[in-house]
Amino acid sequence: MHGRPRNPSKPEDEEASAAKASKLRALQSQFLHNHHSKLYDKGALELSAKLLEINPEFYTAWNYRKLAVEHCLSQPGSDPESILNEELRAVEGALRQNFKSYGAWYHRKWVLSKGHSSVDHEMRLLDKFQKADPRNFHAWNYRRFVAALKNISEEDELKYTTDMIERNFSNYSAWHNRSILLSNLLKRKAEVFPKEKILSEEYELVHQAIFTDPDDQSGWFYHLWLLEQTVTKDAPWLISCWPASGSELIISDSKSASSCTASPLSSYFSDGRVEMPVILYFNQAIKGVNTSTVTVRSVFAESKDLVWRPLSLSNFGSAQAWVAFLKFSEVKIDYSMSYEVEVSLGDSSGIVSLNGCPLTHAFQSKFMVRFQQPDSRNTDGQNIGSISWEDSNFQNYEGGPEQCNIIPPCIQLKMAKDHEPIASKWQVDILMNEIELFRELLSAADCKIGKLTLARLLTALDTLMLYNDTSNSCQMRHTEEILALYTDLMKLDPSHSQYYREEHSLTFLRQVSCSKENLLRYCWLYRNSALSDSRNLVCLRLNNLSLARVGSIENLLWVQMLDLSHNELRSIEGLEAMQLLSCLNLSNNKIKSFTALDPLRHLKSLKVLNISQNEIGKHSVDTTRYLCSSPLSHTEASDWRRSGLCSTDDAQLSKYWEAFLVFRDLTLVQLGITGNKVVNEDFRSFLLKILPTLERLDDTNL
């Protein structure tokens, strides 16, 4: 059943199988003749049963039998009992030949759904099959079907999985069924099955398996499920928003002088635009953010005029991050005035997670908006479009008087503080206990999946503690240990090193972004000395950090200038939520295609982009393409032809459609693209066509 070696076939075996094949062919043609002439008599049925006994995978024959049953049942004076019994017998015959035949098991379900057969009989049959092979997932599937059909209590079924696991715990199917049963019981019978108690019992059980044989993976997978049950909450909540509640935002044009008194982190360069984004960031993807579920009160716009857009790469109307643009063009701005904006949500139940859970906490945020008067002295100065990413242009952002004004970026994380704590004590206790146990296990046995589990546990604990931490010095306590574990895993398990690298990056970014102090170390002031530029731009420089993935975006919503150069990024997923981003450096990464840059489509403020020295066009087969929109996919095709740019050379368009999809909605002023294989004269000319706003392409001023 399992682990049986495949032996080379012997000549006599081949002869036998040839004889069997010719016999089967004869039967099959006879059967097909019967099928086509709709013969459902006894002889024809027996023939099909015989055929199925030899070859249970012959779906046509199963379908024929279904037709035959319908036919026989419709005959006057038919005996449904005997007809269906005959079907059950045929299935049993086929299962004897191959107890993993999809067709046979399915046919049995079909017969049962006709309202036949006793529970006892089915259970006996199942016991037989599950004894022969306790890991036969067909039998387990069928067991769930019968249990549901006959209302067998989930408690009894749970007991059965316990028995099977005790017989041999190396049984994914049994653990899996356990997780399904418990999920249901925890949901439906919370009084008898308190989550806290059940989960600790389950941990106890799975420990026995994991510690008995750490090399057996079935227990580890169940542990993973338990961990998920321990830390995840069904109900979504808001974890971050921009502008932050209680903040005072200074909106200035890009030409504003450095003399402004406000901190760069609490100001927003509108760069000539007459709107500002309001971003809501949830702990999980949710749907239902709209003008009726989110109320925005301000002098600028009526709540109902706002359009909430999901910031997601897919088109399912759900996202973790949502944005609406507040337009202030219609108001006569008084530069001496502060305008109050109030955002509230969660009063109505319209916002729900993907599995239908409503928001746990209502949320209300007030912030002030002030406008900076345009500085007349600088009106003919450089606009934002000439950014040079050289190191000499950055000054360490420390000790400035502005520092004290910086809004702690993580303040949003703790907004649930006034409500019940998001993490309960039992969750923390469980995690601490697990961590202690697995540290012990790893000291005795070297085990990859153990290291991975420990890293996940530590991450979960840090995250939970962060939510609970009421002090301002929030820190990820185990970052060093987690990073060491992932570094270790990259070496131990090279085939999955990309995954470990990504987790390593995410851990690192969580640490960097979790507190103001940590973030400040990566914040630099941008001053272009060559151009005696006096603008007050703050750049978050996460360059040269071997990052393979970007994360912790909820803490980085305020960032307008971001340097991610010299990393190992293959994707920039998550960046779509950074709506304030105007300057982005992605040079010297491992981006392989324009499709990987898809998140940029959402960044309407983006003016300066550097994607030079990547691998775009280097690999002929782009695996991400299958997951992303193509001109042929229905969602994109609809507005493909509407686009005014269709007038450009069709040949170029079909050649560079991926680039077109990313760039068509952007109003880039400066683009660095050199050092990618895709770049040639033809491509440059195409870029100029689709990016009319461009002022500088690589080193060339236009």
Add this chain to the structure above:
Amino acid sequence: MLEPETSSSPATEFPPVEPTNFDMIIVGTGLQESIIAAAASTAGKSVLHLDPNPFYGSHFSSLSPSDLSSFLRSSPPYCSPSLLSDEYDAIPLSARPLYSDVEISPEELENCRRFCLDVSGPRVLFCADSAIELMLKSGVSHYLEFKSVDASLIYEAESGNLSSVPDSRAAIFKDRSLGLTEKTQLMKFFKLVQEHLEEENEGLISEEDMESPFVEFLTKMRLPKKIKSIILYSIALADYDQENAETGEDLLKTKDGINRLALYHSSIGRFNAQSAMLYPMYGQGELPQAFCRRAAVKGCIYVLRMPVAALLAEKGTGLYKGVKLKSGQDLLSSQLVIDPRFVVPPSLALSRRGASQESSQDPIPAAVKGKVARGICITRLSLKSDASNLLIVFPPRSLCPEQATSVRVLQLSGNVAVCPPGMFVTHLSTLCHDASQGKRLLTAAIDALFRDTMPGNSETSCSENPEDTSASESDNMKVHSSALLWTALYIQEITEGSVQTISSGPSPDGNLSYNDLIDVTKKMFQQLYPGQEFFPEKASSEDPEDKNSDGGCRGDNSSEKNSDGGDGGSGSGSGNGNGNSVGVYPEYL
């Protein structure tokens, strides 16, 4: 062929045995003798198999309490010096007692005949051991039915508790008394042994380690004390204290320890059994009976209740020629195999086959190797509520500091039909130097098992103090909880076998399995008949025809199960039916 009489008839009414000349005459139907009978018959020899007792099995029989009592206390069979022969010198066959210090209380027991008590218990079969292999090979397994021994427990001196032995992956998983780290360590060790046994990994455990004491190797693997004890005494079933061994000979080598572990592990799950160990339905006496049945099928002639009065020696040379039966008949054979309880008179020493090669003048059988103390208890309560047949090991020093040997205990229930349902038969044994030492240990074990509360004085009860003699032992026996209905304690000599014209197998050893006995028997057969195969491979395939001939074989009474306790069979019918019986068949999966 002669049918053993069912009613006790005077010895004088013995009908004569036909023919009168055999290749081999075997006296005693113990396991070894029965195997030799079956093997010799299978090899085409003419064999006469006699037993002075009215039942099969001799030292391996399963008897009712009263029969056991008389068997253990029986004096050497009666030999009449008047039985003289004209042709030959008649040398009286003397016997010596194998059993001593028999202590039974109470003498009377209700429903006495519904019990089948093993004379040389506790003994089990491991699913993959050589006894099972022999039964499969010889086809004897068809005559037998087995049940699993469903739990194996070890006595923990510190807590005074019985805890289950985590002997397999599933058992380690289920065991909640082991710490999580202990589980990892134990399983890691099992895996190491398993990997070592795979051919490509030969040398995973160094040659040096293999020759070193097993206990040192376990220490080297950094296994905690508790786990070492489990491996040594419950899985490798070491007899003597391995940590403080008195002599080096008592130490188990790593090589042997690993082989025992391997046997244990390959036994788990074989034949769909619940554990590594099996026990034959109706008791151990079924095993010799099954081999006798096999022998009978192959033409061996059986006569029970037939003592041998004397050996016949050629006049002048003193060479063995045959036996004189109690009935007075003279029967001749070229080979004689006798029950280990008989002593061949030294005057027949010349009869030694190949005397030129061996100059030793030892009388037969050879010297006593040691003693084993055995005990049997009948109780009303199972030692573990959710198990009926179970094995318990008291590791050395667990009962008292003087305890140098393991005490092994096997509880059997009505589901193996050795007692009425709701009752339990418990066998105990331990090796010992002298009777009082052995019995003190058994008494201490019985105390620990059956006292309502753990005795505080259990340590004194087995101390070497001379005051602590049998008087205090019988005191202890009175203290036992009311659950204990009947107790027998006795000492059995362990003798070695020897192979000559007159051969004898060893007496039952102190082991839990039959393996050593089987190995010795196989060697014996090969010495008796050099070049003859010990049960040729095809034997089992001949079965269908053999079954047909069964009906005609009237000398074989083993088809009526439990022939000595007629009502035992009916008692088993109403057994608690707990646990499926295990059929031992060649694996064809």
